[in-house]
Amino acid sequence: MLALFSLPCRRSAVVASIFSNPARISRQFTTTPALLAKKGQTSTRRIPSKKAMAAKLKRRAAKEAKLVDHSNDMSLDAAIAVLRSVEVARPDVCYELFVKTDLRGVGLAVPKGRINIPREPKPKAEDTILVFAEGIQSEEAKRAGAQIVGGTELIEGVLSGRLRANTILCTPALIRAITPRLGRFLGPLGLMPTERRGTVTDDIQGYIKRIKNSAEWKADRTGNIRMPIGRMDFSIDEVVTNFRYVMESIKRVTGNLKQRDARDDNNQKRVTPITKVTLSSRGAPSIPISDY
CATH class of the missing domain: 3.40.50.790 (Ribosomal protein L1/L10, domain II)
Structure with a gap:
């Protein structure tokens, strides 16, 4: 019983001893001269140039491309055949094209273009x-x-x-x-x-x-392009023609299609890498295309 009554007394004694010695409750701060920058001192860190940053990003993209598994990629004709077999009961379903571009390069703009696709899969929306x-x-x-x-x-x-x-x-x-x-x-x-x-x-x-006679395609801020390129009731040749036509437009805008005019050799635009091309439908998974 005496031990229980003595607990508050012991606690008050400890608190009193702490506050009686200010050195115990004061926090010590130290300053290291190496970490304190003097007024007017300039940083010696080297800032890479735009050209060096572009080369670094190009090397990184090439390294990442090697890590991508292409074992499931299909040719365009094979992908169309698979999608047609899946959507055999829904002839009005569209083939959806997905193109992923890499916008991490220095000064790369969001890809955007206009095309007049040979056979429109959907009615054109008015601009x-x-x-x-x-x-x-x-x-x-x-x-x-x-x-x-x-x-x-x-x-x-x-x-x-x-x-x-x-x-x-x-x-x-x-x-x-x-x-x-x-x-x-x-x-x-x-x-x-x-x-x-x-x-x-x-x-x-x-x-x-x-x-007025063309349709616009445009990537989002992450560089992804999505658009319908045909319906299941289109012939295979019509779907292939639309696919090639759209990809040619995207490659030209992103700089992946070489200029045939020799006068443009000294004025080549920066290339926006195309990292992935897939074809899908409403009821089928995305199929990576190998021959785009």
Whole structure:
């Protein structure tokens, strides 16, 4: 019984002894001169150049490609035959093409292009076209079929999401006015008008007429491209033709198709590697294609 009553007394004595000696409860901090940077001291760490980073990423991609198992890959004809046998009761089901590109390289843009596929598997969706133009060019754009036409007053609507379009064009006279505010917003989406893609032009009417008979394909931010290339009731030759046509467009945009024009030898674009191509359907698994 006496031991029980003595416990609070012992505890209070220990607490009193701790607080009576401040050195026991004070935390000691030390400073190491090697870890303290002096004012104005510059880092000696070497920053690799863009060329060195691109070479490093290329080596890494080549090393990763060797680790991929290609034992289950099929030829295009064999893959079509397998999918047709699986979907024999559903002739309206589409062949779905999946292309994976590697966007880890320095300065690689999201792949995007337009094609007029030989035989469309689905009805074409109407494009929403936004045009930055003024004066006579704005009137021509409206007559050509552009849904949204205007000058710099459209910038706020684009930034807020009130004005949305899957094709944006601009005249050379307005491109410098819209770039500071829209460049970083539309660039990652692949919608910023550029001279390289032909979306900065004085011939707005001609460009709209050209794209009206074509369909757009576009990768997502991770570099994946998905699109239907045919239906089960298409003939095998039609599916193969559509597949080759789409892959040629993707290879050309990503730089994997060599330029035949000798004048382009000194101006080769950066190559976006294609790491995987598969063909699938609604009721069948994805089949890797070997001869793309």
